[in-house]
Amino acid sequence: MKDIFLLAYRDIKERKARTSLTLLGIAVGIAAVIALMSVGYGFQQSVTGELVEMADLIMVLPGKASLGSEYVELGSFNERDLKDVGRIGGVKETATGASSMEEVEYRGEKTVVSIVGIEPRDVGVVFGDMVKTEEGRFLRDNDHKACLIGHSIAKDYFDEEIRVNDRLKIGGSKFRVVGILEKQGGFKSELDSEIRVTRRDAKSILGNDGISWIFVRVRNIGEAEEIADEIEERIDENHKLDDFTSAMTMGSVIDQLKTIFTLLQAVLIAIASISLIVASIGIMNTMLMSVMERTHEVGIMKAIGAKNRNVLSLFLLESGMLSVVGGVLGCVLGVTGANVISIGIGAALGEGIPAIVRPEVLLGGILVAVLVGVLSGLYPARKASRMSPVEAVRYE
Amino acid sequence: MIRAENLSKVYRMGKIEVPALRDVSLEIKEGEFLAIVGSSGSGKSTLLNMLGCLDKPTSGAVFIDGVNTASLNENELAEIRREEIGFIFQQFNLIHSLNALENVSLPMFFAGVSSEERMKRAAELLAKVGLRERMHHKPSELSGGQQQRVAIARALSNNPEIIIGDEPTGNVDSETGNAIMGILEGLNREGRTVIVVTHDTEIAAHAPRVKRMKDGRLLEQ
Numbered sequence: 001m002k003d004i005f006l007l008a009y010r011d012i013k014e015r016k017a018r019t020s021l022t023l024l025g026i027a028v029g030i031a032a033v034i035a036l037m038s039v040g041y042g043f044q045q046s047v048t049g050e051l052v053e054m055a056d057l058i059m060v061l062p063g064k065a066s067l068g069s070e071y072v073e074l075g076s077f078n079e080r081d082l083k084d085v086g087r088i089g090g091v092k093e094t095a096t097g098a099s100s101m102e103e104v105e106y107r108g109e110k111t112v113v114s115i116v117g118i119e120p121r122d123v124g125v126v127f128g129d130m131v132k133t134e135e136g137r138f139l140r141d142n143d144h145k146a147c148l149i150g151h152s153i154a155k156d157y158f159d160e161e162i163r164v165n166d167r168l169k170i171g172g173s174k175f176r177v178v179g180i181l182e183k184q185g186g187f188k189s190e191l192d193s194e195i196r197v198t199r200r201d202a203k204s205i206l207g208n209d210g211i212s213w214i215f216v217r218v219r220n221i222g223e224a225e226e227i228a229d230e231i232e233e234r235i236d237e238n239h240k241l242d243d244f245t246s247a248m249t250m251g252s253v254i255d256q257l258k259t260i261f262t263l264l265q266a267v268l269i270a271i272a273s274i275s276l277i278v279a280s281i282g283i284m285n286t287m288l289m290s291v292m293e294r295t296h297e298v299g300i301m302k303a304i305g306a307k308n309r310n311v312l313s314l315f316l317l318e319s320g321m322l323s324v325v326g327g328v329l330g331c332v333l334g335v336t337g338a339n340v341i342s343i344g345i346g347a348a349l350g351e352g353i354p355a356i357v358r359p360e361v362l363l364g365g366i367l368v369a370v371l372v373g374v375l376s377g378l379y380p381a382r383k384a385s386r387m388s389p390v391e392a393v394r395y396e
Numbered sequence: 397m398i399r400a401e402n403l404s405k406v407y408r409m410g411k412i413e414v415p416a417l418r419d420v421s422l423e424i425k426e427g428e429f430l431a432i433v434g435s436s437g438s439g440k441s442t443l444l445n446m447l448g449c450l451d452k453p454t455s456g457a458v459f460i461d462g463v464n465t466a467s468l469n470e471n472e473l474a475e476i477r478r479e480e481i482g483f484i485f486q487q488f489n490l491i492h493s494l495n496a497l498e499n500v501s502l503p504m505f506f507a508g509v510s511s512e513e514r515m516k517r518a519a520e521l522l523a524k525v526g527l528r529e530r531m532h533h534k535p536s537e538l539s540g541g542q543q544q545r546v547a548i549a550r551a552l553s554n555n556p557e558i559i560i561g562d563e564p565t566g567n568v569d570s571e572t573g574n575a576i577m578g579i580l581e582g583l584n585r586e587g588r589t590v591i592v593v594t595h596d597t598e599i600a601a602h603a604p605r606v607k608r609m610k611d612g613r614l615l616e617q
Contacts, residue, residue: 004505010493300489303450304503304550305478307471389477390451393489 029276030330035337060214076210095122105169117202136164136179152192171205287380299392308385315381323373327366403456431600434609482551486563521549541572
């Protein structure tokens with residue numbers, strides 16, 4: 001067995017330039033698939049990974065809400081709804097907020113920004129301790145006409161950068177900036193372009209005390225779906241409406257996101273597979289040329305007693321060896337490529353999305369390479385094995 | 397041992413049929429040394445290819461040890477070539493990427509002989525044909541006569557009863573040619589059946605039995 005490897009290896013070695021180009025073809029094909037999968041998976045993890053930490057969260061909204069479709073607000077909740085939600089078994093804590101788009105003025109410049117009214121202590125319910133300020137502090141219960149602004153609002157929304165203690169005019173009254181949040185990006189990127197005020201101040205800006213959303217933390221993640229159903233039922237009953245409330249668990253959001261990512265990855269892989277098809281044509285071409293050049297040699301082998309399957313396995317082994325080496329090289333190129341892409345994305349977007357290379361993807365890459373190699377080597381190998389010895393030996 | 401009955405071979409070149417063998421019958425006994433002489437195009441190589449199971453006749457049959465080779469499939473023919481026949485060609489037909497030792501061990505490789513045994517036997521055979529010092533040389537590093545001796549060692553590797561030489565001296569000078577014929581005579585003395593095809597009557601003179609061919613027919617002496 002060892003010797004047939006040596007025989008195949010020697011044949012490969014004799015045609016260095018051609019085999020290394022073929023190798024490169026396979027390697028690039030495999031590398032493209034591995035790089036795209038790793039970047040895609042890294043992206044998926046960086047989005048859903050944050051959400052997994054919030055898996056005990058249920059978002060309750062007054063309107064039809066689902067991922068991938070426009071949210072239509074049908075009204076607002078009231079204090080009674082909030083109380084009822086708090087009484088449901090398994091609910092650990094609740095947080096509420098009101099939001100609307102309002103005109104904001106800074107040093108004579110005006111724009112429209114999403115204003116969120118939230119009880120200062122509720123910030124932790126919604127985001128845990130993942131959100132930090134870059135400058136200044138969070139809101140406090142006794143703050144009056146104070147606001148906490150997102151990173152983009154401070155840096156990009158106005159010609160002049162907003163600093164802590166600067167003043168903004170929101171809905172006609174002046175607010176003092178007490179803190180600027182760190183840049184968030186990813187799934188929490190909406191925090192970057194929001195201004196937070198206390199619920200009390202929000203009431204005076206909005207002119208009503210409607211609740212735009214309720215966030216619920218549950219004690220046991222396993223019960224989240226049931227509790228979400230119960231929340232929808234209770235609030236719909238309060239308002240005497242069907243399908244008024246949407247209670248989405250983070251779990252279901254994660255599932256939906258995963259579906260979207262899987263689809264996205266499938267498309268990327270399909271595109272990358274084209275290079276694999278091209279590579280397999282390359283192997284077939286190389287092997288066909290090799291068979292043709294070695295017609296005389298095949299004739300000799302058959303004349304001295306090689307059976308068809310001896311010849312077949314020799315050529316198959318050769319294309320198999322080519323593709324294994326190509327596959328391994330492809331893994332190395334793929335991992336490098338994935339990191340280069342992720343650094344490139346990081347430089348372009350200003351936030352790093354680390355590529356995640358899973359071992360099963362590498363293993364799969366090598367397996368696919370071998371499969372491609374053997375399949376595209378099959379036709380040339382059969383052609384060689386079926387040559388007539390007397391004609392092949394006469395061929396020069 | 398080998399019996400050819402009414403062998404005919406017709407090659408088709410487009411629409412023209414070219415008869416290479418016309419109704420050839422021949423019997424070769426075990427341990428015989430036969431030379432077939434003829435000019436190029438006389439059909440002697442075609443006949444040899446039939447006798448050596450490299451090619452199939454258009455009509456007629458070749459019997460080897462009483463077995464009709466026309467009834468055998470490709471794999472069975474390959475087995476006969478591997479185990480019972482040793483080929484020596486005019487062009488030596490060694491594999492260039494392999495050294496002498498590896499070339500000689502190749503038929504044993506196809507026969508599934510273990511690596512150590514192959515190397516041992518190949519070395520013995522190369523020593524027997526006087527190439528003890530050149531075992532690790534590639535064909536391109538050997539002279540024509542040396543290459544032909546490697547080819548003879550290769551023909552012997554599975555210890556066949558029949559040795560077939562197609563112009564084995566055609567590509568070497570006459571001195572080397574005589575030496576090669578000497579080796580073949582030695583093999584014949586060991587009891588092997590040797591069949592040689594040549595256009596050179598001087599070379600044919602080494603064989604006790606000589607047959608002449610012309611225009612695809614065997615001439616009666």
